Amino acid sequence: MLSIKNLHASIDGKEILKGINLEIKEGEVHAIMGPNGSGKSTLAAVLAGRSEYDVTEGEIIYNGKNLLELEAEDRAREGVFLAFQYPVEIPGVSNINFLKTAIGEIRAYKGLEPIKAKDFLMMLKEKQELVEIDRALVRRSINEGFSGGEKKRNEIFQMAMLEPKLSILDETDSGLDIDALRIVANGVNKLKSEENATIIITHYQRLLDYIIPDFVHILHNGKIVKSGLKELALELEEKGYDFIKEEVEA
Amino acid sequence: METVIKTRTIKDKLIFEFENSKLFLFGSTQLRDNAMESFYKQGIPTRKHEEYKYTRVDLMLKGEFDFSTNKNCSDAQIQPLKFLKDAYVVVIENGVFVEGSSNVENLPKGLTVCSLVDAEKSNSPVFEKHYAQYADVKTDPFIALNTAMTKDGAFIHIAKNVIIEKPIHIIHISTTSVNTIIHPRNLIVIDENAQAKIIESFETISATAKTVSNALTEIVVDKNAIVDHYKIQDEKELGYLVNTTQVIQQRQSVFSTHTFTLSGSLVRNNLTVVLDDEHIESHLNGLYLTVGNQVVDNHTVVDHRKPNCNSNELYKGIIEGKSTATFNGKIFVRKDAQKTNAFQSNKNILLSLAGTINTKPQLEIYADDVKCSHGSTTGKLDEAKIFYLRARGIGLVNAKKLLMHAFASEVVNTIKIEALREYVEEKISKTFE
Numbered sequence: 078m079l080s081i082k083n084l085h086a087s088i089d090g091k092e093i094l095k096g097i098n099l100e101i102k103e104g105e106v107h108a109i110m111g112p113n114g115s116g117k118s119t120l121a122a123v124l125a126g127r128s129e130y131d132v133t134e135g136e137i138i139y140n141g142k143n144l145l146e147l148e149a150e151d152r153a154r155e156g157v158f159l160a161f162q163y164p165v166e167i168p169g170v171s172n173i174n175f176l177k178t179a180i181g182e183i184r185a186y187k188g189l190e191p192i193k194a195k196d197f198l199m200m201l202k203e204k205q206e207l208v209e210i211d212r213a214l215v216r217r218s219i220n221e222g223f224s225g226g227e228k229k230r231n232e233i234f235q236m237a238m239l240e241p242k243l244s245i246l247d248e249t250d251s252g253l254d255i256d257a258l259r260i261v262a263n264g265v266n267k268l269k270s271e272e273n274a275t276i277i278i279t280h281y282q283r284l285l286d287y288i289i290p291d292f293v294h295i296l297h298n299g300k301i302v303k304s305g306l307k308e309l310a311l312e313l314e315e316k317g318y319d320f321i322k323e324e325v326e327a
Numbered sequence: 328m329e330t331v332i333k334t335r336t337i338k339d340k341l342i343f344e345f346e347n348s349k350l351f352l353f354g355s356t357q358l359r360d361n362a363m364e365s366f367y368k369q370g371i372p373t374r375k376h377e378e379y380k381y382t383r384v385d386l387m388l389k390g391e392f393d394f395s396t397n398k399n400c401s402d403a404q405i406q407p408l409k410f411l412k413d414a415y416v417v418v419i420e421n422g423v424f425v426e427g428s429s430n431v432e433n434l435p436k437g438l439t440v441c442s443l444v445d446a447e448k449s450n451s452p453v454f455e456k457h458y459a460q461y462a463d464v465k466t467d468p469f470i471a472l473n474t475a476m477t478k479d480g481a482f483i484h485i486a487k488n489v490i491i492e493k494p495i496h497i498i499h500i501s502t503t504s505v506n507t508i509i510h511p512r513n514l515i516v517i518d519e520n521a522q523a524k525i526i527e528s529f530e531t532i533s534a535t536a537k538t539v540s541n542a543l544t545e546i547v548v549d550k551n552a553i554v555d556h557y558k559i560q561d562e563k564e565l566g567y568l569v570n571t572t573q574v575i576q577q578r579q580s581v582f583s584t585h586t587f588t589l590s591g592s593l594v595r596n597n598l599t600v601v602l603d604d605e606h607i608e609s610h611l612n613g614l615y616l617t618v619g620n621q622v623v624d625n626h627t628v629v630d631h632r633k634p635n636c637n638s639n640e641l642y643k644g645i646i647e648g649k650s651t652a653t654f655n656g657k658i659f660v661r662k663d664a665q666k667t668n669a670f671q672s673n674k675n676i677l678l679s680l681a682g683t684i685n686t687k688p689q690l691e692i693y694a695d696d697v698k699c700s701h702g703s704t705t706g707k708l709d710e711a712k713i714f715y716l717r718a719r720g721i722g723l724v725n726a727k728k729l730l731m732h733a734f735a736s737e738v739v740n741t742i743k744i745e746a747l748r749e750y751v752e753e754k755i756s757k758t759f760e
Contacts, residue, residue, distance in 0.1 A: 148723075
């Protein structure tokens, strides 16, 4: 589904990603862990199509398409979804209007009929229940006055509504208490299927207790320095990131 | 031998017209003569005039002008402008009340809606008490000119303790085929403890020439009265509008006014609200969307004369193309006006490099125990918000539209009449197309 080869990216002339290689297949969950500044969020931003980052080398092939040639909205329409680390507040745009517009454009892109109002409302209700988000929040403006946890939950709700093929969760666990973390993880697990894949970007191992990854990759200084199975996350938690640094620099 | 014909200036032409059409003008001779004299002293403002330096009203008055107020359009043409289905409607075409097109029959007890001409003819004591008492001819040449040269307009009176639930809609229409200057004038009096919602809309129908509309409305809000006032300015490319709104508020009254400028080559608003007693509340909201070469200028004055009053002002604008928007908001807090709360905010989004925004708050505070604040911002659409929307599959164009709507919604949501809010929202959507 996703094949990243020798990806180099920089911002304001400073190189952040220094040759990432990653293969992801349908149905898989990949965790990308790493210390602050290792390039985790840059990788997420480059995948989602943030224009501030310059890709200087390498390629990303997504379902046979050159992802880097697509605009951010076209990536979303092709099924790439980024759950933001810091979702923005947009006063004056209701969540419902926002989702209706997004689904409308995604369907138009795929050459599908517009969704019927009744079907949209049913879907809204069903997904609200699935990710356990308060109905009152959904009726408000996008993230306006939401707590940190409510914003993260809203990201997962949007993910449920847009039914992406590749979801990238950028530090979705940060700032969540354990109850909120369980609800968010539960939502993600319910949305998992054989056809879609998930990338979980995190600093800590805790989320991985609830969303079990198939593979764990450790990012350090813009490169994946170690890959393994879910046990790698536990080892990392126990020994701390210093052990990676020592290993790499040794 | 050559004959030298001196070109007459617009000022000369206005004075000539004033002398020639005296029989058709409205108001007492003394009032008009006094006003004309005041206009003569002040003249047409140029850019040297501090209050008009950003808005070249002198340029809009170049060329030949007619002063006719003939009726040109049919009821069928007017019908679509009656966008509030359930309202009392007053139609003022080219500055003159058109009874046949208005819907003012079966008025409830306590509501008077008629032309200024009829109000004067009927010797209405309310009319006599209030007409031309508030907009001072010495303060502005357009007030002077309107007072001298108006022919007609609407008179609305809501009697003491009466609540009028249906909106009252004054539709100003210009329908000219030669360049014309008109001076429509309205007087609205809301007596003690009465309530009303009043909408003034400014439109053009099948106009093929420039109309300069020098419109003036005086609003008297008596004790405990609650008034909701709206202006919808949508005169298209041939419309040039100078719109003076002069409001006086009495004790414990609440007045809210909303100015939506949707189109028009030049729109200059002079809005003055005088808080003439204690415990008064005033809200001034405005939204302007400017494109092309449009010029929109909002001058507002909030005059706190007595203690314990609150005023709140919010003006927002979206500026595109080579258009120019000006906001000049004055707040006076007089010596007696202790415990005043006066707030003002002006926020702009500039979408083009060629657009211009002039924003100027002016606070003059002579009392010492007051809370006043003002702020103005001018920015672009927020890139982080645009990216967030695009990351969900919404294209760039629609993402921007959504954000512009969101920006405007803070003002649009202050509209309390649902049908009007929907109408304005639809107009805004079309502007962003």
